[in-house]
Amino acid sequence: MLFNSLIFVVFIVVVFLVYPRLPHRVQNIFLILASYIFYGYWDWRFIFLLFALTIINFIIGLKLGESGKQNEKKFLVTLGIVSNLSILCFFKYFNFFVDSAASALAVFGLHSNIPLLQIILPVGISFYTFQTMTYTIDIYRDKLGPTKNFIDFALFVCFFPQLLAGPIERATNLLPQIASPRQITKAQVLSGLNLILLGYFKKVAIADTLAPIADKIFASPDLMTSGQLWTGVYAFTIQIYCDFSGYTDIARGIALILGFRIMENFNAPYLSRSITEFWRRWHISLSTWLRDYLYIPLGGNRAGNIRTYTNLIITFLLCGLWHGAAWTFIIWGLTHGLYISAHRIILRGRKVDISWPINYSRRIVEFGKIILTFHIVALTWVLFKSPNFTIALKYFEGLFRFQQFTGFAFSIIFAGLLVLALDLAQTWLKSQTWLTDRHEHTAIRYLVAQFLFFSTLAAAIAHVGTITPFIYFQF
Amino acid sequence: MRKLIIHTWLKRFLLIAVILPIALLWGEFFTRTLLPQNVDSQMNIFQSDNLIGFTYKPYASTHEKGREYNVLYQINSIGLRDREYGPKKKGVFRILLLGDSFSASHGMPIEDSLARQLERSLQSIADQAGVTVKIEVINAACGGYSPYNYWKAYRRWASILNPDAVIVVLSPDDYDSSNAFMQYIIQDGMILGTFRQGQKQHIENKISITKLRKWLSWNSEFYILLRNFLYYNDIVGHISMWMNSKAKGQNPQLEPYMVPQTENITKAWAITFSYLQNLNKETNKDGIQLIIMSAPMKLEIDIEQLRQTLSASGLKAQQININQPLKQITDFCVQHNIPLLDPRVALRKRHKETPCYFVYDGHWIAAGLHAATDSIALQWRNLQLPPWNSNVNKNQP
Structure with missing residues (x-):
């Protein structure tokens, strides 16, 4: 359902009329139903994908909370990340990788026989997989305790206003709001x-x-x-x-x-006033996600200049790839990585205001x-x-x-x-x-x-x- | 406390009342800058005519503008939207085209009009057959005319232009009989209103809603945007249908097709055919071939349009017969031995490939006119109508 369609106007009016009259717990169930209708209106088959992602991450979250051993935790968080990224890669990048590999092999005179698949890209998949990953990673980092309420977690994954195009919310921000009763003031x-x-x-x-x-x-x-x-x-x-x-x-x-x-x-x-400042003001939820869950784990700026620039370029390359399965996006990301690195050289350690x-x-x-x-x-x-x-x-x-x-x-x-x-x-x-x-x-x-x-x-x-x-x- | 609340609301109301006109001006500015619209042109190209009612003013010129078109309207020295015509030369076969906005090619430049395209199609067939004849199709059609005006327009132009044939383009809703009694209030070249003979002429007040609407339609692009939205999405139609419960189960567009036909429409057709009969008598007397072309409405060609109109009207499919007007016209033509040309088959075929009508306006566009004229030119030749049944100017048997 698109925000700029007539059906959405009808949908949101119904939601606004019914929602405030319900008790807190029922509100959450109502919002899940509304979100699934909102998502399923585009293609009902993908509500099963959304549900599967919810179950996988909910179970991994519970297991992470129960586990005391660091190795087991590491295994579980890796399993969570791999599961999310596998789903994302299959739907979004499978054909791109196969096609790129075939082109690369063709340069050496080799021919690949891997067929391209007719895959429909589930709308908003990059947003909700990234959002869901924050949950398991933050539990692993002890920033968040796992929720035992499946309804709350399901709503966190499918909350319709930001389901299709973000902002990519953090579990630490959204889950507590879902769990506690909400006040709606004038x-x-x-x-x-x-x-x-x-x-x-x-x-x-x-x-x-x-x-x-x-x-x-x-x-x-x-x-x-x-x-x-x-x-x-x-x-x-x-x-x-x-x-x-x-x-x-x-x-x-x-x-x-x-x-x-x-x-x-x-x-x-x-x-x-600079490209660094631009990335602090543009798509903040993605740029901070990449900073917290990719750039810093890669080492950030803690291991010397060369490593810092490499980390920046890798982060922005992946930022480009996140946007779309095409080389133009990757080069767009790379260009921004180069800009940021160049700006960092010009700054010589000064902070960006x-x-x-x-x-x-x-x-x-x-x-x-x-x-x-x-x-x-x-x-x-x-x-x-x-x-x-x-x-x-x-x-x-x-x-x-x-x-x-x-x-x-x-x-x-x-x-x-x-x-x-x-x-x-x-x-x-x-x-x-x-x-x-x-x-x-x-x-x-x-x-x-x-x-x-x-x-x-x-x-x-x-x-x-x-x-x-x-x-x-x-x- | 209550006084305070009233005071606050009054203040808000006054604030909105002051700000609203400024915001509307902003809407106008915004529309002009980012969403430019074609405002209506002041079609000040008409003049009163004792015989026909009204005609174009000689040498008048304006742009006809709408959501989907912006075309030049240039009137020649005798009051036709066409080029200049002198006395008929030898070897020229002249056809006088009579009709309403469909035949006048509303929204189309004159080069793509029905008259020009028919001229080209007929000329092409004549050239292929080796008939040395120069075809001229004179556009004597005018938006707002009906069969009464066609008959009178024939009288006006036949003696001046000396045609060899007359083609009358009849639309399925061409049964309006009222034009015989209609008088037109024309000021500064614009038709401001109509009144019936014997009735008191209604003179518009200096300030009236109609005048304001006209002024807005000439000057405000924001108004045009809103108006087009309301009209072209049939919102006005739906509102008036909803407001008038008597109108439920009806739609003016479907009136000609409704079965059984209402008494009023049957009577109106009878009167309409009487005018055409008069025209036929006069052309016969003058030794001029009369031909009728039946021009289908968009919903006869576009099934989706028909489905939507039917659904909006609340009528059932069995309550209409889409071929009814054509059958009535055919019966009349057979009875009076008038050749009838029908472009429906060609239009339906072409409309499947490319649109033949304006999306919102419902008149023909160049593709539709082209399909229609090619088809009727072929039918013209197949029926051996003049110049094909005449020995004049033929160099081959």
Whole structure:
């Protein structure tokens, strides 16, 4: 079920009406049922996969809690990780690995006979397998005790607002909220509605409006002028941010109305002054997951510079692979790994400050850094969006053919300014839900709320009949 | 306490009342920048006509804009949406095309119109047969016309243009008999309203909802977005059906196909055929071949559209007969010995491959016009209609 479909509107209204009237334990069962309906609406067969993952991790969690021996614990956590990753690899990467192996063998004149399978990628599998792994790993690390309540754990795995595209929640944050009764206050509901409005604005009014522009330009870059290609880069840069952060906002808003606080996933990433800062503001739940469960276990920055850079590059390579089973994603991840390593060399041990407001005495330099970081990230999105390297290379070649700089669409600048205004407001007011949290400047808040509402309404009407799925669903 | 609550709510209400217009202006700005729409053009291209009711104004020019089209409307020196025509030259076979918006090719540029495509199809067949004739199809059709206007339009144009044949395009809903008594209120080239002969002319107030709607449709892209959504998704239709319980189980689009036919429609067809009979008599008197072409509505060609319309109306399949209007037209043609051309088979075949109608608008697009004209040109030749049954201009038997 997509957040931007009519059936979801009906679904969520029913959930919001029934849920608050139920006692705590029944609420959890009701949310599991709702989540399975939500997931099964796309393809009912995969609710069995979700259930199997739940059972495997629940049992391993229990066994980990019972086990006193370190070796046995190690075995159990390895078993948990391997089980989760096997499922993920089979559904997501089997064909990619077979195909890549066949291509590699072909270079040496060898032919592989392993057939490709017709595998349907279960939507959101990368998100919920990673989320489930945090449970067993955190028990192993003694950060969390195993839950003995299967219902609570099942809800942790399938909680529908963040099931399909995150944020990748930690068991340490979500499970205690599931286990204890939840309070739903008026302020919480208003904040939730604020987030939902913001999310739909980003998704429907901005991302879905820019999607056809970006798709058209990326489909045939060789037919486009430099101006059009730059339009495509900016369009996709804004689209992917609004698409993904819009989903997160809606998910967080729904969760808030249901009484849950799930983690922030984006913090004005395009206002970053360096690539390191960008990764602390972009897809925070994944970048912190990779830091805590991959980069640090690999040794992090504790074993010398060379090892640190190697760890960074491995982490980002796998970050690219997590996004999709294609070499363009892997190279996209590698590029970001190289950027981060290069930035680390430039920093020479200095800490990255992500606090705001920026240093006003150096505002031109700071502003320049934001523009530079934005363009580094935007150009790397070309690899992410292009279906293959040939198209990506054609795209890069055309971008810098400045003699044909025509056809730049200024509507992209308008969309960018809108997103910038929202991010600046969020940064300065230190709240994403400032429309409902604050009590001063009522007229301005009402005005902004109506601006968001009417823009979303106009865009929703204009896009009637064409539901654009969220980009991150494919991961 | 109660006073305080009322005060707070009053303050909120006033705040919203002040902010709402600003927010609507924002909606307009946002739509224009990111979701541009075609506003309606001021179709100020009409003039009153004592004989037909109204015609295009000579030399008028505008753009006809809608959700799916934006085309130039250019009227020639005698008031037709067509090129200039002088006296008929030797070797020219001239056909006068009469009809409503379907035949006028609503939303299509003149190069792709029914008249131009029919001209090309007929010319191509003539060339292939070695008939040295130059075909000219004159577009005398106009949106809003019905058979009464076709008959009168023939009178207006036949003497000026001297056609060899007249083709009347009849739609299944062309049974409206009211145009005989209709008077048109035309101001600055725009049709502002209609009234019936003998009735008091209704003059619109300076400020009225209709005028506001018109103004918005010419100036506000945000309004156009909302209006198109409400109309093209049949929300307005559903609301009016829901509000008017008498209308339940009916749908204006399905009216011509309902069985048994209502008394009103049977009467309206009878009157309509009487106009066509008059036209037939006049063409016979002038020695001009009259041909009728039956133009199907989208739901006769697109099964999915029919299914949806039927489902929305609440009617059962057995309550309609999709061939009913065609049968009525066929019976009339047989009775009066008028050749009938029907492009339905060709359109159904082509529509399976590529859409032949606008998605929302329901009129033909270039592919539909092309399929229809190719098919009727072939039927024209197979029926040995002029110029194929005439010895004039033939260089081969």
